[in-house]
Amino acid sequence: MHLSRLYVSCLLFVVAPVALGLRGEVGDDPLAEVAEALDQGRHWYATRLLRDLNGHDSATPEAALLYARADAGRGAWDDVVARLESVSWLDSIGYGDGRALLARARLETGEPERAVEGYRIFLRYSLERTPRAVAEVGLARSLEELGRPLEAAAAYGRAAEIAPELAPWSSIRAAEVLAQLGDTAAVNELLRGAVTVPLYRRTGAAVDAHLAAGNRQAALKLLLDAAPSVGRRSTELRTRAAQLLLEEGDSAAAATTLRAAIRSSPRWAQEAASLLSQFPNLSAADHLWLARTFERSGAPGSAAREYQEYLERQQLPAGEWQAIQLRIGELLFRAGRYYAAVDELERLAAAGPSAATLARAEYYIARATYRRGWRREGRARLREVADRFPGAGSALNALSLLGDLYEGAGNTPRAVAIYEELVRDYSGSRAERTARYRLGILAYREGDFADARRHFDRLRRAERSGDLRISATYWAARARLAEGDAAQLAEAERLFREVHNRAPFGYYGFLAADRLGIDPWAALAPGPEPAPIDAETERKLRVIDLLSQAGLHEEAKAVLGTITSSPPQSPEALIGISVALAEHGFGQQAVLFGWRAHSALRGRWSANVLRAIYPLAYQEIILAEADSRKLDPHLVAAIARQESAFAPDVTSRAGARGLLQIMPETGRWWANRLGVRDYSDELLYHPEINVHLGAAYFADLQRRYAELQLSLIAYNAGPTRARRWRQRPEYRIDPELFAERIPFSETRTYVKNVQSHFRIYSQLYSGFGGVQPAE
Known part of the structure; x- marks a missing residue:
């Protein structure tokens, strides 16, 4: 269920357990399928069904109410108002659901006064517990919007009387609205009924009440007393205290409070740091703390600026200056400011730093040069770092990156030379083990199976556990098979069994089971039964x-x-x-x-x-959308599991959204193609719309590429890269080897994980899609 952007009105639906399989029979009632779709959270599909109705069925109040529910479910509140505001049957159909729905729509579209009117009419006759409680909350929220706190608090109180489980949250909401009146006694009484609500929020209500009563000192004391007890929220309370002090003109105390905020929880103190950074006459120590806070809280550009301010104010020994100047360059690189990064790092290089510092500066200059689009010069500078600073960590990093770049570009001889250099000169490092694995893969690709076996054997013996040992062991077995030496076959079988035993339900475990001809599920016990929840x-x-x-x-x-x-x-x-x-x-x-x-x-x-x-959430949506696109629903579930773990409100660092992690521009293109009306990027957080667009997109990729691995590559890394990478010869002769040769490590992992997830979902939920579950 979506929390921050849940497109569900009161009286719409709650996600609930549903049986696996295709939709049930709905009889002769043309509206029954619509109602069922709404119960499954398929609001857009319900809208399409209603549009297809003709004649009397589409003109009935029942159809109009279903239409409004479908509009509300996809967040189209203006459409709900347009559909219901002029009808005469709001209170006579569906227990008054239409009245409550219109009231909610009025609230969501900025008409709180008319929402109040609608909720009050509904509450005059509604008898059911849940709709009444929900309506009282809606009424309270509407009264809040109108600035009528006493009435809003009373409505929250009635909601708690109807549904006592709401009491703590009704109490905190009532306290927050009454705080506007400065009635600290009433607020404190309500807060005593909200002890299970987080302390930071209770403190906020009490603070608001004291401020409205004109008692700023009491408000300040509450904020500062609570701050040590609310974890990472402490920075919020201290920042608010600082703002109050600023309003009183006590900038010195405000600065002290902000300093305490950023020193107690720098990772969560970006707002406090932003406020403190605006103060005049900050000390060098202040700028240093600000830099560290911005760095830890994910603002590299601001961190670089504050480090620069620190250097301007503080005379440092050469070594300390060099370390901070290096940090500035690295932060500018992380912020994507590549030209500025090069300028700062070249300034450092010209100052004659230590060899280790110079090596790292040159390494980042090389990376920034490459990122600016100067690929040849970037690679040349990486090579220079490795040559000038042999044995240094920066040289190792430069070689690792250079090997990846050459292999990704298809320049196998140069990649091999780099990897051999890493293996020879950096024995024992993580980079050496990764390079050895790549050498094994490339040797296998070239048909030198003995050399591949040698690399994989050495690697699996060096790795005690972990993914690299599993993958190396699998390819050590494959190399033995490929050699064709009868003496090696028994060892290959033993190694395949080791892989399957160590990771039976991972990518390599499944491949090993296939090679052995065994059923990976045969020995799987049911295991502990789920206990009834407490x-x-x-x-x-x-x-x-x-x-x-x-x-x-x-x-x-x-x-x-x-x-x-x-x-x-x-x-x-x-x-x-x-x-x-x-x-x-x-x-x-x-x-x-x-x-x-x-x-x-x-x-x-x-x-x-x-x-x-490997749970299966949003089953009906996934099943229906997969079915409409002739996709295996287990595959769509596997993609959702990998992309978001079925979290509809998640956003990636790249900006992809929702269950199937769709980029906004991709969503807009497919929404236009599929005729999704009133589309906005926010709809990507709606489970049904997200899966509708994502399934259509993936089905199109399947049609274009007619092969799972390539379709997954295109979905993750883009169609252009998929077209480029399928030109590699291993694509046509060895899918497993092709997966190992995908240039991006993220995409390699993605393709392997989705394939293993697919097998897991196909087995665990074999009844999903109409097939009866296996015994």
Whole structure:
């Protein structure tokens, strides 16, 4: 279930467990399929079904109400208003659902006064507990918007009376609105009923009340007293305290408070650092702390600026100056400011730094040169770093990068020469082991299987555990097979078995099982059965559903956090919670509990542990969209598991969004092609729209490339690279070798993971898509 951008109105739906398989029979009622689609969270599909209705069926109040529910589910609140504002049957159809839905739409479209009117009419006759509680919350939110805090607080109170599980959150919301009146006694009384609400939020309400009452000193004391007890939120409280001090004109105390904020939690103190950086006459020490804070909180450009300010104010020994100047260059590189990075680093190089510092500066100059588009010069400078500073860490890094660049460009002889240099001169390093693996792959590609075997054998013996040992062992076995020496066949079989035993459900484990001709699932026990979730977790999940229906998504997210932060100990309980979380649409959290169960079982695999680690959220959406594009739904589930772990609100560093991690420009192109009306980039966080567009895009790639690996490459790295890379000869003769030769390590991992996930989902959910589950 989506928390921060959940496109669900009150009275729409709650994600719930559904049976595997195709949609059930809906009889002769043309609206039954629409209602079923809405219950499955398929709002856009429901809209399409309604558009296809003709005649009397499309003109009924029932059809109009379903249409409005579908519009609301995809966030089209203006359409809900247009559809319902003039009808006469709002209170006579569906227990008044239309009235409540129109009120919510008025609130979402900036008409709180009319929302209040609608909610009050609905509450006069509504008798059902959940709709009444949700409507009271909607009424309270509308009254908040109108600046009527007493009435809003009363509505929150009535919501808690109807649904006591809402009490802590109704209390904090009521306290926050009453704080505007400065009634500290009333606010404190409400806060006593909100003790399970995080302290930082309770503190905020109490502070607002004191400020409205004119007692700034009490507000300051509350902020500063609570700050040490709220973890990373301490920086927020201290920053607010500093802002209050600034308003009083006490800039010295404000600066002291901001200094405490950035020194206590620099990773979370970017706002505090931004405010402090605007103060005049800061000391050199201040600029140093600001630089470190910006660096740790992910603002490299600001960090570089503050380090520069520090150097201007502080006389340093040569070695310290060089270290900070080097940091400035590296931060500018991380910020994508390559020309500025080169300028700063060349300034450092001209100052005669130590050999190690100069080597690192030249390494980043080489990388920045390459990133600026000067590829030949960038490679030449990397080579120069390796030659000038043999044995240095920067030389090792330069060679590693240079080998990757040459291999990615298809220049195998030069790549081999670089990798051999790493193996010869940097024995024992991680880069040496990676280079040896690449040498083994390239030797295998050239048909020198004995040399490949030699590299892989040495590598697997050096690695005690981990992914590199697994992959090296697998290819050591393959090299033995390829040699064709009968004496090596028994050892190849033994190595394949080792791979399967160590990682039975990973990419190489599955390949090894295929080579051995064994069923990797045959010996898999069911394992611990999921325990029924405890009463407290069940209550919290109900609260999350109710809060989400009421539009209180941040509150729902906070409750979810209390589930994930306090896991049980037994694997049965962990698996049970994982299942429940997946059923509610919290796939990412379900995966976390699955891995916790796996750890509690000391790494032993079982079917139930695998289902917990590989959950199946948003089943009906995935099934329907895959079916419409003639895709295997298990494959779409595998992609969702790899891309987002079924988290619909996730955004990657590159900007990809949602379940299938679609870039906004890709989403816009496919939305236009598929006729998705009123499209916006925000809709990529809507599970159905995301899967609708992603499935169409992947189906198009499958049509173009007619091969899974290449389609996955195109989805992850782009069609242009897929077209380029398929020109490699191994693509046509050895898919496994081709996967190893994908130039980008991220894409290599992606392609392997999705293929193994695909096999897992196909086995664990073999009934998904209409096939009966295996016994």
